[in-house]
Amino acid sequence: IEPISTSIAVGMAVALTGFLASYQNILNYFHECCRPEWISLNRTGLQRDLKTKLFGQHIASRIVLKAVSGFMANKNPKKPLVLSLHGWTGTGKNFVSQLIAENIYKKGMDSSFVHFFTAQHHFPNSNQIETYKSQLKRWIKGSVTNCARSMFIFDEMDKMHPGLIDSIKPFLDYYEKLDGVSYQKAIFIFLSNAGGESIIETALNFWRAGRDREEIELKDLETALSLSVFNNKKSGFWHTSLIDKHLVDFFVPFLPLEYRHVVQCVLAEMKAKNLKPKKSVAEQVARDLVYSPKSERAFAVKGCKTIGSKLDYYM
Numbered sequence: 001i002e003p004i005s006t007s008i009a010v011g012m013a014v015a016l017t018g019f020l021a022s023y024q025n026i027l028n029y030f031h032e033c034c035r036p037e038w039i040s041l042n043r044t045g046l047q048r049d050l051k052t053k054l055f056g057q058h059i060a061s062r063i064v065l066k067a068v069s070g071f072m073a074n075k076n077p078k079k080p081l082v083l084s085l086h087g088w089t090g091t092g093k094n095f096v097s098q099l100i101a102e103n104i105y106k107k108g109m110d111s112s113f114v115h116f117f118t119a120q121h122h123f124p125n126s127n128q129i130e131t132y133k134s135q136l137k138r139w140i141k142g143s144v145t146n147c148a149r150s151m152f153i154f155d156e157m158d159k160m161h162p163g164l165i166d167s168i169k170p171f172l173d174y175y176e177k178l179d180g181v182s183y184q185k186a187i188f189i190f191l192s193n194a195g196g197e198s199i200i201e202t203a204l205n206f207w208r209a210g211r212d213r214e215e216i217e218l219k220d221l222e223t224a225l226s227l228s229v230f231n232n233k234k235s236g237f238w239h240t241s242l243i244d245k246h247l248v249d250f251f252v253p254f255l256p257l258e259y260r261h262v263v264q265c266v267l268a269e270m271k272a273k274n275l276k277p278k279k280s281v282a283e284q285v286a287r288d289l290v291y292s293p294k295s296e297r298a299f300a301v302k303g304c305k306t307i308g309s310k311l312d313y314y315m
């Protein structure tokens with residue numbers, strides 16, 4: 001072996017390795033991949049967003065921050081994080097999922113590791129359940145194989161076929177590995193209106209008693225989120241099966257929104273649209289919404305849901 005050519009060959013190999021490593025680094029820098037540079041919790045960011053962007057949801061805010069930061073700080077979770085978000089329409093369930101995604105994934109909801117399903121859009125035909133089941137299972141397995149820190153959001157959970165929910169149950173469980181894949185670092189978020197009416201009832205009792213909304217505690221809503229409530233035909237079946245096996249880690253109640261929260265939503269929407277926030281216009285928009293019960297006008301029937309489109313009309 002000739003020493004000079006050997007040194008040149010070794011030198012070239014080292015240089016090539018170095019080049020490939022830096023090329024990989026550059027690639028990772030520009031192209032989303034399953035690494036901490038792209039996926040890691042910004043706890044301060046999540047805390048700030050929940051405090052400043054989410055209105056009227058002190059309980060949800062607290063639970064979500066604790067649940068997500070505890071889970072993400074755990075290097076070896078025993079099971080995936082499963083959150084079940086409940087409440088009336090337009091109260092912020094999708095919005096909170098978005099805030100979670102934005103503070104974990106650099107690309108937020110646009111991340112290729114965040115998967116969003118909605119019952120009526122993705123699984124519309126009940127006669128195709130078997131196809132949906134195998135597609136969904138394959139999708140979840142493929143995604144988690146690709147990246148353990150994947151997030152799955154299921155909207156309109158109360159409209160999902162029970163068979164489909166059954167098919168995802170194994171992924172939520174305490175298995176170390178399922179067919180060679182570990183799901184323990186994934187996050188599953190279920191959104192539904194189930195329990196919404198009972199949450200409103202509790203909030204209304206506080207309102208009528210002239211008590212501060214912030215005084216409402218999770219334990220006050222426990223009945224609303226209890227099995228007995230979910231156990232009705234309309235919204236119950238899926239929950240029973242998940243609760244029975246203790247697969248849901250946190251039930252997160254969303255309170256109905258009041259006039260003052262709607263005003264905050266309108267002002268936030270103005271800011272988002274680069275419009276100069278005008279309180280008088282925000283109050284006008286909020287005043288023109290429908291509230292329930294009619295006599296007391298306690299809670300906005302559609303929460304903050306239609307604000308975006310309404311604002312165009314008022315400005």
Ligand SMILES: Nc1ncnc2c1ncn2[C@@H]1O[C@H](COP(=O)(O)OP(=O)(O)OP(=O)(O)O)[C@@H](O)[C@H]1O
Pocket residue numbers: 053054055056057087088089090091092093094095096191192193257265303304305306
């Ligand atoms: N509590 C809130 N704080 C701030 N903004 C809110 C809140 N609730 C709703 N919004 C605004 O209204 C929009 C619609 O709300 P969102 O989609 O989160 O409602 P939802 O609870 O998921 O309703 P649904 O049950 O009908 O799906 C959000 O994108 C956000 O801009």
